[in-house]
Amino acid sequence: xxxxxxxxxxxxxxxxxxxxxxxxxxxxxxxxxxxxxxxxxxxxxxxxxxxxxxxxxxxxxxxxxxxxxxxxxxxxxxxxxxxxxxxxxxxxxxxxxxxxxxxxxxxxxxxxxxxxxxxxxxxxxxxxxxxxxxxxxxxxxxxxxxxxxxxxxxxxxxxxxxxxxxxxxxxxxxxxxxxxxxxxxxxxxxxxxxxxxxxxxxxxxxxxxxxxxxxxxxxxxxxxxxxxxxxxxxxxxxxxxxxxxxxxxxxxxxxxxxxxxxxxxxxxxxxxxxxxxxxxxxxxxxxxxxxxxxxxxxxxxxxxxxxxxxxxxxxxxxxxxxxxxxxxxxxxxxxxxxxxxxxxxxxxxxxxxxxxxxxxxxxxxxxxxxxxxxxxxxxxxxxxxxxxxxxxxxxxxxxxxxxxxxxxxxxxxxxxxxxxxxxxxxxxxxxxxxxxxxxxxxxxxxxxxxxxxxxxxxxxxxxxxx
Amino acid sequence: xxxxxxxxxxxxxxxxxxxxxxxxxxxxxxxxxxxxxxxxxxxxxxxxxxxxxxxxxxxxxxxxxxxxxxxxxxxxxxxxxxxxxxxxxxxxxxxxxxxxxxxxxxxxxxxxxxxxxxxxxxxxxxxxxxxxxxxxxxxxxxxxxxxxxxxxxxxxxxxxxxxxxxxxxxxxxxxxxxxxxxxxxxxxxxxxxx
Numbered sequence: 010x011x012x013x014x015x016x017x018x019x020x021x022x023x024x025x026x027x028x029x030x031x032x033x034x035x036x037x038x039x040x041x042x043x044x045x046x047x048x049x050x051x052x053x054x055x056x057x058x059x060x061x062x063x064x065x066x067x068x069x070x071x072x073x074x075x076x077x078x079x080x081x082x083x084x085x086x087x088x089x090x091x092x093x094x095x096x097x098x099x100x101x102x103x104x105x106x107x108x109x110x111x112x113x114x115x116x117x118x119x120x121x122x123x124x125x126x127x128x129x130x131x132x133x134x135x136x137x138x139x140x141x142x143x144x145x146x147x148x149x150x151x152x153x154x155x156x157x158x159x160x161x162x163x164x165x166x167x168x169x170x171x172x173x174x175x176x177x178x179x180x181x182x183x184x185x186x187x188x189x190x191x192x193x194x195x196x197x198x199x200x201x202x203x204x205x206x207x208x209x210x211x212x213x214x215x216x217x218x219x220x221x222x223x224x225x226x227x228x229x230x231x232x233x234x235x236x237x238x239x240x241x242x243x244x245x246x247x248x249x250x251x252x253x254x255x256x257x258x259x260x261x262x263x264x265x266x267x268x269x270x271x272x273x274x275x276x277x278x279x280x281x282x283x284x285x286x287x288x289x290x291x292x293x294x295x296x297x298x299x300x301x302x303x304x305x306x307x308x309x310x311x312x313x314x315x316x317x318x319x320x321x322x323x324x325x326x327x328x329x330x331x332x333x334x335x336x337x338x339x340x341x342x343x344x345x346x347x348x349x350x351x352x353x354x355x356x357x358x359x360x361x362x363x364x365x366x367x368x369x370x371x372x373x374x375x376x377x378x379x380x381x382x383x384x385x386x387x388x389x390x391x392x393x394x395x396x397x398x399x400x401x402x403x404x405x406x407x408x409x410x411x412x413x414x415x416x417x418x419x420x421x422x423x424x425x426x427x428x429x430x431x432x433x434x435x436x437x438x439x440x441x442x443x444x445x446x447x448x449x450x451x452x453x454x455x456x457x458x459x460x461x462x463x464x465x466x467x468x469x470x471x472x473x474x475x
Numbered sequence: 476x477x478x479x480x481x482x483x484x485x486x487x488x489x490x491x492x493x494x495x496x497x498x499x500x501x502x503x504x505x506x507x508x509x510x511x512x513x514x515x516x517x518x519x520x521x522x523x524x525x526x527x528x529x530x531x532x533x534x535x536x537x538x539x540x541x542x543x544x545x546x547x548x549x550x551x552x553x554x555x556x557x558x559x560x561x562x563x564x565x566x567x568x569x570x571x572x573x574x575x576x577x578x579x580x581x582x583x584x585x586x587x588x589x590x591x592x593x594x595x596x597x598x599x600x601x602x603x604x605x606x607x608x609x610x611x612x613x614x615x616x617x618x619x620x621x622x623x624x625x626x627x628x629x630x631x632x633x634x635x636x637x638x639x640x641x642x643x644x645x646x647x648x649x650x651x652x653x654x655x656x657x658x659x660x661x662x663x664x665x666x667x668x669x
Contacts, residue, residue, distance in 0.1 A: 024664040025657070030639030033657065035664060045559065047508035056651070061658075073506065087506035094508050138558040138582060154560035154586035155510075156649070164654035166661055170637060172581075202493060203552040206580055236555060238581050302493050302555075325550070326492050419557075421502035428525070440497040440556060442520050 011277035031168040037131040043095040044072045045136030049159035050098040063103040076411035115387020115413040118142040118355035125255025129244035129271040145225035147244035172238040173283040178214035181290035186471040189224035190454035193231040194296035194306045201322040202304035206236030216290035222251040223361040234303040298452040300330040349432035350462040353384030354418035357435035366459045367399040375407040376465025384416040420445040477591040478647040483615045485544035495556035500565045514568030541610040548575045554583025577602045
């Protein structure tokens, strides 16, 4: 029988299925961080049990860490206590921790892939919705709540019902100035922020296959913004070449064995999806959001919708959204004045993102009215950027290269956007208050964010490309 | 986990669609290492002006004295965004046992069920009927029968729930108890695939 990529991985991980109920799904890798794990450790301690398979758990500190002066103690007491709790819990339960000061520290969804921990065919979970990122390798990877973190600690399993299956095909060649972030913002603008709820989403088509691993991660990262349980992409030579030689990648004979298994991971020609979408890469232009959910996006040269032109899903929320954003229906977004530029987050903080920004801004200077924060996704990304001299380019442009962490993506740590200010951000969510109470977020690609940093207003990057 | 069987109560209407978990509980309140005390920050930035507890936003339903009860009724796609279970904890800690909407995000639905909060998904039409009721109207949610009733009019709708999760809620069981009970099966699975 024909099977989808998702089904091939799913079926290999079912321990048993409860009659008329969920399945017991075995989890290969469990990433944890300081914010969503402490209550799970407390739960284990109350039950008097230890983590069942600590060698399958990897920890880092990312959400609550400062991105300046990381060598100093964390100033904010509650943040410091949370990070200290992680250190203590990992030590008690024998879990590998890449904490502050460790050369592998970074955003959990950046370090997993760059260390070669994330591999095709795996089941991967983390108490963070952007765990969908790891699906770019052809893995079932999804975010879980803290009760579920405790379940995986206790048993290395979760009770899960099989989601429905969706395939989103993007075929063709991308236009100049259009990158993977634009693809996913475009899909979101078409299917809305709840368009994939209840589905595992496979991204396919020639435009997706042409992307690098890091670009694919950006797409799978935001599958949760469509409501998707997870996002996946068929692993191929690009995937295998990316993994080979990384710290925890299989070696020698083990590599050959794994590679043979990975090559079987694709949706069969006649596999059936519950829902399928087709998009043309040529229709996509640089995208930007104007509203307060990631589905509220438009091409950068388009006008903000009115109640007549907007999709039905966002109609009732449009005026509330625009009031929060201080924007007018029917007006252009291009030319909107910006106060902050944030380039970072698990969506766009990898070395290719930094290279893309650096090659664009080389020899240019930021506009006087903007503050620009570049936050690398990990210590390894930071080190690579410095080795390539990218830090110098940023310095000359007036951009501030900070230290690794989730930073201004979520308004939790010290990096917040002040109330009422506009921030063009390469992160994943433009919810009210997401980057700080009252902050106004416009989501875009690193390239569009970089162009906007130079001009100080929302800019069509294509006008500045040669 | 607290047992849930039947809830008969007035309701608090928050007639907004796509309520994400950052609105339910903003990230700056996720720094605790326990599950208690999140209720006071539920919908924090919709309840108070400029984060100031002395400045209640009068038109937000949680601040309106005429609304009360153990049932929260909200617009479609409730609980989208971040996986933070703190959203479910804050709803429970505030005093709600049931959330009614016409659509729930997946992770929130699981988190709610794992904490004894019942997500009741109704049709768009039924949801609009509830929003039209006055503030004294009571709703009855009967988990055993899987029905929700508007008591004043007798209108009723059936709702879906996974039968395993239903048993858990009716009895106060949680998934960890079950998973620990099948540890030998899990070990055997590990051996077979190695």
